[in-house]
Amino acid sequence: MIKHFIQFEWKQFFRSSYWQKSIGLNILMAFLALYFMLTFLALGISLFPILDDQFPDSDPLLILNGFLFYWFLADLLMRFFLQKLPVMNIKPLLVLPVKRSEILHYVLGKSAVSFFNFLPLFAVIPFGIMLMLEEYGTATALVWMVTMVIFTLIINFLNIIIESRSAETEFSFLPIVLIASGLFALNYFEIVSFSTLLANGINAIDANPVFILIPLAILCVVYYLNYTFLMKKLYVDGSLKAKTQTASTSDMAWTRRFGTIAPFLQLDLKLLWRNKRPRSSIFILIIGLAYGLFFYPNPIYNGLEWLYVFVGIFVTGIFIINFGQFIPAWDSGYYKLLMSQNIKYKEYLNSKYTLMVMSSIIMFVLSIPYVYFGWKILLVHFAAMVYNVGVNTYIILLAGSFNRKKIDLTQRAAFNYQGTGAVQWLVGFPLLFVPVGLFFAPYKFIGFEAGVAFLIILGAIGIVFHQKIMRFIVTKYLNSKYKMISAFEQDN
Amino acid sequence: MIKATELSKKYGGVTVLNIATLEIPKGQSFGLVGNNGAGKTTFFNLVLDLINPTTGNVVNHKIQVNISEDWKPFTASFIDESFLIGYLTPEEYFYFIGELRGMNKADIDVFLSQFDEIFNDEILNKKKYLRDLSKGNQKKVGIIAALIGNPEVIVLDEPFANLDPTTQIRLKKLLRDLTISTNATLLISSHDLGHVTEVCDRIVVLEKGEIVKDLITSAETLQELETYFSV
Numbered sequence: 001m002i003k004h005f006i007q008f009e010w011k012q013f014f015r016s017s018y019w020q021k022s023i024g025l026n027i028l029m030a031f032l033a034l035y036f037m038l039t040f041l042a043l044g045i046s047l048f049p050i051l052d053d054q055f056p057d058s059d060p061l062l063i064l065n066g067f068l069f070y071w072f073l074a075d076l077l078m079r080f081f082l083q084k085l086p087v088m089n090i091k092p093l094l095v096l097p098v099k100r101s102e103i104l105h106y107v108l109g110k111s112a113v114s115f116f117n118f119l120p121l122f123a124v125i126p127f128g129i130m131l132m133l134e135e136y137g138t139a140t141a142l143v144w145m146v147t148m149v150i151f152t153l154i155i156n157f158l159n160i161i162i163e164s165r166s167a168e169t170e171f172s173f174l175p176i177v178l179i180a181s182g183l184f185a186l187n188y189f190e191i192v193s194f195s196t197l198l199a200n201g202i203n204a205i206d207a208n209p210v211f212i213l214i215p216l217a218i219l220c221v222v223y224y225l226n227y228t229f230l231m232k233k234l235y236v237d238g239s240l241k242a243k244t245q246t247a248s249t250s251d252m253a254w255t256r257r258f259g260t261i262a263p264f265l266q267l268d269l270k271l272l273w274r275n276k277r278p279r280s281s282i283f284i285l286i287i288g289l290a291y292g293l294f295f296y297p298n299p300i301y302n303g304l305e306w307l308y309v310f311v312g313i314f315v316t317g318i319f320i321i322n323f324g325q326f327i328p329a330w331d332s333g334y335y336k337l338l339m340s341q342n343i344k345y346k347e348y349l350n351s352k353y354t355l356m357v358m359s360s361i362i363m364f365v366l367s368i369p370y371v372y373f374g375w376k377i378l379l380v381h382f383a384a385m386v387y388n389v390g391v392n393t394y395i396i397l398l399a400g401s402f403n404r405k406k407i408d409l410t411q412r413a414a415f416n417y418q419g420t421g422a423v424q425w426l427v428g429f430p431l432l433f434v435p436v437g438l439f440f441a442p443y444k445f446i447g448f449e450a451g452v453a454f455l456i457i458l459g460a461i462g463i464v465f466h467q468k469i470m471r472f473i474v475t476k477y478l479n480s481k482y483k484m485i486s487a488f489e490q491d492n
Numbered sequence: 493m494i495k496a497t498e499l500s501k502k503y504g505g506v507t508v509l510n511i512a513t514l515e516i517p518k519g520q521s522f523g524l525v526g527n528n529g530a531g532k533t534t535f536f537n538l539v540l541d542l543i544n545p546t547t548g549n550v551v552n553h554k555i556q557v558n559i560s561e562d563w564k565p566f567t568a569s570f571i572d573e574s575f576l577i578g579y580l581t582p583e584e585y586f587y588f589i590g591e592l593r594g595m596n597k598a599d600i601d602v603f604l605s606q607f608d609e610i611f612n613d614e615i616l617n618k619k620k621y622l623r624d625l626s627k628g629n630q631k632k633v634g635i636i637a638a639l640i641g642n643p644e645v646i647v648l649d650e651p652f653a654n655l656d657p658t659t660q661i662r663l664k665k666l667l668r669d670l671t672i673s674t675n676a677t678l679l680i681s682s683h684d685l686g687h688v689t690e691v692c693d694r695i696v697v698l699e700k701g702e703i704v705k706d707l708i709t710s711a712e713t714l715q716e717l718e719t720y721f722s723v
Contacts, residue, residue, distance in 0.1 A: 263591040267577070274579040274621070337575040340540040342564045342592045409578060482544045489574070 001098060005106050037122050044126030065202045069195035072155055073180055079159040080176045083116045104230050117152050124148045143209045147202060150215045157222040264351030271330055275409045281322040288318030289366055296373040305448055308377050309439040312384030313432055315367050317392055319359035321428040324396035327352050332406040332488035345474045353393055360388045383455040390462025392431045394469050401476040404487035493518045498548030501534050509534045509701040521671040521678040523692030530698040532681040536649050540569055568643035570634035578623030582615045582633050593641030607636055610662050627654045647679045652687045667691050689714045
């Protein structure tokens, strides 16, 4: 049976229009993976000599164990944002003579062979070999390596629990950020010193391998929790079927003043508010707004004015990145309707544009209190907003014409978390870093004001030529109309 | 009226539709029958410019559909559930379509009141989103929405499938009355030979993408179709 499952996955992956259309993106992902593998390998090889060199009086293994808490915490955070949940289309299997437990073990087992579980090995194995060479004894080294593998798997399954739970609520990555920062704070202020506890635990395992049974037991528990959690989802009337909500209606009369785009604007606002996936992009706004607090109060970043640009673009553009990159996939479920109705592409796209512009302006206004950290920040945020409105919105709309991945808003199938994963963040890179570069050149050679002015001018040009640019984008959409229709018909 | 000339569609070298010429005059109710894979939905998709023809073209009231979008204001359609917007209530969906077709809320309310029988108290004011309605009720919404704004051309793919018997009978009457009272051109497809012969003035049989029969409906048509398909 497992053989069939693997075959299905293989076919699903290579036969999806997404794969065929985005080979470039896949190559990029492969390069990133390679990069991380090499980085970890270098880390694994060099870590022991570095620790030995820096702390000649202490045992490198003990020092490393002391840092493992941060390692695991970082691992958990990274997974949450980058690792995709194990996905499988189980509904057709439910009526076939396949044991439910078999399906679940397969799905969970599949997550265990994820890239993110192999990545730490690139550091762990070389470090373990160093331990052997440094006469820690083969046994100790092996026990340490096995312990690391077990902990990696624990994090893997823990992440699935956290990620699937948060996917069910609207808070997106709010819970994980709270959990991680909570743990970090408890540890940092030494209320509960997790790092020492963990270090002591692992040291104990190294000293007496019998204790390895404890992490093994934890692994079994998280696996079992996942198992029971997913088991509940395996019924057609349970989580496979979305709960029926009572509809709330409002006529949103205020959108009228936007003229011809009003019906689309209403539709988009309903789309945002009534569906789980897009709704989470509203909650992400809160995170985006708080993002500056990571940087501005910290004296390390004081005077790094190019950083303001990054934060400014992020704060005023987080909605553009999060919502914009799935245009027009948000409407993929009824794209054929839009294409055969009395609708002009221009109005449809203008509505999305207006929505993004509004978000940018609102976020700028809300970020005005950052002026507390300096008037320059306010100025840069304003420039970033103008740049977002005049440049980034168009880029993301244009990128949308290459969008071929359907988003199922109803999420009827369990295990359905489309459009999440590393790619989502990759798309944001050029939007975030190009303006930093654009700011940096005049800033370096002329001065701060020149950098700010340059961004504002670029944005203003975009705003002035709005009609022309939109016409260009509309033709791009028209050209890929048939391709989009047929791609959106596929269930990945 | 709708005119297809030298219209063909190939997928990877396989011809799924090949129509030398087909003309549907204004006001006709036109039925398309054929087994699975005969090309019915492909033809409708070409009429609605949802797929690109390999050769030839479709002209709708002198407008070639894949060149200009000006056919959209007077053409309405319901092909499948992907024409519905799941997160709207039925009313909101009707208002949205109405707005696109230049009708305000009051117009739509008046328009909807004539369909109380078909809605059977299961659709309006139920505080339910379209995605939570049953397949049959979704279909009703889609079909009724396609009638909004007095379109001159109405395209319905398999309108009778998934509907309960009572609604099937009501829908047949509705469609018959419609072509008489508004002079709209109606294009429907169906697997139920009885339904199409009752509703349509003219029936075209497709087989593997080719037109094999083109009949003006008469008392013998049903018999003829049944004989044809029972091989």
